[in-house]
Amino acid sequence: MSASDPIKRAWQDSVAQADSPDIATLRAGADRFYHQVRRRNLIEYAASVLVVACFSVIAFNAPSPVTKLGAVLVILATLFAAWQLRRRASAVAPPAAESALPVLLHQRAQFVRHRDALASVGLWYLLPFAPGMALMMFAPAFEHGPGVLLLMRWKDIASMAFIVAVFGGVWWLNMLAARKLQKAIDEIDALRGEDR
Amino acid sequence: MKGQADQDARYLAAAAMFGAAIERLARGYEADAELRRDLVQEIHAALWQSFAYFEAQCSERSWVYRIAHNVAVTHVMTRRRLRAEALTGLDEIAEMAAAEDAEAATDERRIVDRLLATIHRLKPADRQVMLLYLEDLTAAEIGDVTGLSPGAVAVRIHRIKALLAQPYALKGESA
Numbered sequence: 001m002s003a004s005d006p007i008k009r010a011w012q013d014s015v016a017q018a019d020s021p022d023i024a025t026l027r028a029g030a031d032r033f034y035h036q037v038r039r040r041n042l043i044e045y046a047a048s049v050l051v052v053a054c055f056s057v058i059a060f061n062a063p064s065p066v067t068k069l070g071a072v073l074v075i076l077a078t079l080f081a082a083w084q085l086r087r088r089a090s091a092v093a094p095p096a097a098e099s100a101l102p103v104l105l106h107q108r109a110q111f112v113r114h115r116d117a118l119a120s121v122g123l124w125y126l127l128p129f130a131p132g133m134a135l136m137m138f139a140p141a142f143e144h145g146p147g148v149l150l151l152m153r154w155k156d157i158a159s160m161a162f163i164v165a166v167f168g169g170v171w172w173l174n175m176l177a178a179r180k181l182q183k184a185i186d187e188i189d190a191l192r193g194e195d196r
Numbered sequence: 197m198k199g200q201a202d203q204d205a206r207y208l209a210a211a212a213m214f215g216a217a218i219e220r221l222a223r224g225y226e227a228d229a230e231l232r233r234d235l236v237q238e239i240h241a242a243l244w245q246s247f248a249y250f251e252a253q254c255s256e257r258s259w260v261y262r263i264a265h266n267v268a269v270t271h272v273m274t275r276r277r278l279r280a281e282a283l284t285g286l287d288e289i290a291e292m293a294a295a296e297d298a299e300a301a302t303d304e305r306r307i308v309d310r311l312l313a314t315i316h317r318l319k320p321a322d323r324q325v326m327l328l329y330l331e332d333l334t335a336a337e338i339g340d341v342t343g344l345s346p347g348a349v350a351v352r353i354h355r356i357k358a359l360l361a362q363p364y365a366l367k368g369e370s371a
Contacts, residue, residue, distance in 0.1 A: 007307055007311065007330070007360045008329075008330050008331075008332055010304040010307045010308055010311075011220065011307075011308060011311055011330040011331075012216075012220070012330070012331070012332070013304065014220060014223075014304075014305075014308040015216045015219040015220045015223070016216055017215070017216050018215035018216045018218065018219040018236075019215070020208070020211035020212065020215050020240060021237055021240050021241075023204050023207070023208075023244065025237075026207075026240055026241045026244045027244075100246055100249075100250070100253065100259060100262050100263055100266075101262065101266070101343070102262060102340065102341060102342055102343025103262060103265045103266055103269060103324055103341060103342045103343060104321065104342055104343035104344060105343045106262075106266040106269070107266075107269055107320070110270065110273070191321050191344060191348060192343060192344065192345060192348075193345070
């Protein structure tokens with residue numbers, strides 16, 4: 001008998017029996033994850049509808065054709081992002097068989113999926129908005145020449161800087177999170193190769 | 197329908213056999229009683245689902261522990277409870293947590309409390325090995341569940357044995 005046997009016994013005796021939930025409860029709870037994802041997507045779609053509505057008003061009412069074009073491009077970008085969200089949401093749930101992988105492989109697969117999703121946010125969620133936003137911000141320069149940029153009021157410059165900062169900030173935070181996940185992936189790879 | 201009935205029957209048999217082990221595992225991952233109930237429920241749901249595609253890819257015991265640990269790790273990640281800086285490896289732990297007096301260390305409940313305090317401090321991979329070791333899985337089975345290499349499992353088990361021997365060494369000294 002090894003010294004740790006009594007401790008194992010104490011551990012195993014600490015919960016000697018347990019009730020299992022009934023099957024009906026499990027069946028109902030199994031869809032919870034999908035309901036959560038669906039709810040989150042609905043919020044995103046509602047936000048998309050709001051953005052499309054606001055920029056539609058701008059597209060119809062703006063006096064400048066460049067601003068109108070910019071608003072249309074933002075609407076298209078919103079629709080593209082909503083479509084991407086729908087396409088990618090179907091891949092959010094891990095493949096069923098993945099949950100039976102050895103723990104480290106399962107963790108690694110989760111980290112890789114999250115890392116890739118975060119790293120690609122700039123491409124499908126931010127970049128599509130850039131042309132429309134740039135057109136709208138620089139509409140006066142497109143219409144009257146770059147010289148008007150020198151006459152911009154500080155409020156306009158501040159609001160432009162704010163928009164750029166928000167876009168840049170979202171991208172930077174996502175990249176930061178992706179780098180952290182990469183570090184975790186590297187740690188798992190090191191663990192799995194410890195004695196190789 | 198037959199498939200569904202088969203899935204239900206296999207789940208019920210596994211739940212009866214491993215229900216208590218799942219509860220213990222959940223204690224090792226979640227200290228909050230309310231959240232622990234949720235975690236146990238999540239594990240059972242995943243286990244029931246998994247029997248739709250279990251075809252003896254590994255032993256049933258390894259299968260159950262894989263599912264349970266995977267759900268628990270995801271639960272912890274989702275709740276962002278694991279702060280890498282707050283956790284330590286087995287190689288950094290000199291003694292079991294919450295060490296009190298030698299008399300107390302012989303009391304089963306206190307031993308379990310100390311075990312849990314130690315387990316909650318461990319990094320995920322070390323925590324998994326410790327929990328599986330306490331459930332009496334062999335080194336090969338632990339490797340099968342965790343995906344750790346045999347050498348990595350052996351090193352961790354060696355450290356765990358040294359750690360767990362301490363309360364009894366203390367008792368011997370005080371006797």
